[in-house]
Amino acid sequence: YIHIINKADMAASKGLKILVGCKRVIDYAVKVRVKPDRSGVVTEGVKHSMNPFDEIAVEEAVRMKEKKLAGEAVAISVGPPQSQETLRTALAMGIDRAIHVEIPLAQLEKLQPIHVSKLLAKVCESEKPDLVILGKQAIDDDCNQTGQMLAALLDWPQATFASKIEPSQDSKQLRVTREVDGGLETIDVSVPAVVTSDLRLNEPRYATLPNIMKAKKKPLAKMSPDQLGVDLQPRQEVISVEDPPVRKAGAKVESVEDLVGKLREKGLVK
């Protein structure tokens, strides 16, 4: 069930309006194979699902709705026609409506975070969310860029690698706990803001069967990059994609003396 948005949807009368990004990626359990021509990985006929960090983002948005911190949650996906399935999953988890920015197949492989963040920024101009939650990175490209780029384009504050989101002390801002190399960092950000989800933010729920059935009736709008006025010209060229080198066998040693001796032999220790 698809319709085109021709007027701004009514924002909920109370609570934050949240926009959640969902990317359709190769399922985490699949053994990824490189194409024989080394131009990329095999995607045809391979199981795809929602990026796990995006599932966490969707779950957080739904929980904020349940806690009445948020009023409306909208899911958005930039991708091929099949991204609709990803959006239906988000709807089944409790998101109110979805937006699909459809990318033609020819441009799909060359799509990069810079393009996606520009598309999202354009959608933010019309949707005017208070909070954008994205997965911290996608498990196919591991870029970890879209959230940061989006915040820069919108000139909004960003809180990346979030492991907790709650209202600040004075309830006027969001207090976000971030996972950083040294431990946990807690910051207050004013809204509107961009937050990216990290692993420990929450554990996503199963969509129940009744909600999966109901999701079919929730609105899903389609948009094109042209409509949004974003140029998808690639900035990078993939030269080749290869398997990581096969791990060489190690050798077992009997004692610490043996180990030091072997390290000396290889000139790794003086």
Next chain:
Amino acid sequence: MLNGVLKSVQLVGSASRARLCSAPTELVGGISFKLSEEQQSLQELARKFTADEILPVAAQYDVSGEYPWPVIRKAHSLGLMNLSLPKWLGGLELGVFDECLATEEFSFGCSGIQTAILGNGLGASPLLMFGTKEQQKEYLGRLIDEPLMCAYAVTEPGAGSDVAGIKTTAVRKGDDWVINGQKMWITNGGVANWYFVLARSDPDPKTPAGKAFTGFVVDRDTPGVNPGRKEDNLGQRASDTRGITFEDVVVPAKNVLGTPGMGFKIAMGAFDKTRAPVGAGAVGIAKRALHEATQYAMQRKTMGVPIAQHQAVAFLLADMAIGLETARLAVWRAAYEADCGRRNTYYASVAKAFASDVANKSASDAVQVFGGNGYNKEYPVEKLMRDAKIFQIYEGTSQIQRLIISRELLAAAMSVKS
């Protein structure tokens, strides 16, 4: 996995099940093998649930024989139980086909737990088909509100295949009925909140079966209802099977299903809806057997190569695949016929008979592929052999299925002018 190239069945049928006959894609002539989006979602949810909730605990329940309440509660909370209950009761009103999709997935994880989860289907069937709105609201409504179980109590120590030979009596006493007798091998017998009970209401031995029995809904807590001990069975050990004694159990007239004397028809009618899902359970075992055997054959080495490269082993896998693909399609055809509103007895019996044989052979061959390891409880396939056997026995033995099939085909043959 070999089922990665599976084509799925899309139902194209009468307007009476318009939901299932929504615009199909991949139509070739009049036939499509593609699952609808909703069916795919159901299958995915059931598959995910099986991987996360059933597979990790199946072995432990098989050893302890404990009833898998935590799994049941989780399935119930996700809407994965009682799939066919009507919308006006709060159910999803899904068809037999959808039931088969879910059953196959659960059974892949553990057919014992699957029998427990979907055992409600058999108990509920008589009420769905012949119950009044009040009866449905009272007894089926309960199943939706809470993770309660029900059971289908027909078989007795002295009568399994010979349903007409059951000896439990129901005697009219004023407005009530008094039931006396002994039931046996009742799935969910010890955990059910209520039972569908078949009893002989006409003591005259000359009365034909079609008039001599009555079906009742009996609350578990009615005085005189005594479930026996949980039976220690070969397989599907997580499922609860018991004997139940009915001693002067008083049942009000409002708990009679249909009318007195209609019981036999009600009891038999239930099977047309449940045989295909039982077949789907057998398909789940076959799929698991093939999966485990394939994984093992790719790892285990003999004569310097993975055993999958020895044709004798590869051919065992191929035969499992042949069985799996065809059994699944037979189950789907039977489910399709039921959902199109047609009497599916012939197809249901074919599916159940064939799938149960396939499950048994596949499980046995999986043990064979595992060799000595397969015979041992540290590996998952001996359980499949133990679980598979019951599929040739319950819900109508393989012999009874062949009786039904031969009668149906001969009746069809005799109705054609030669």
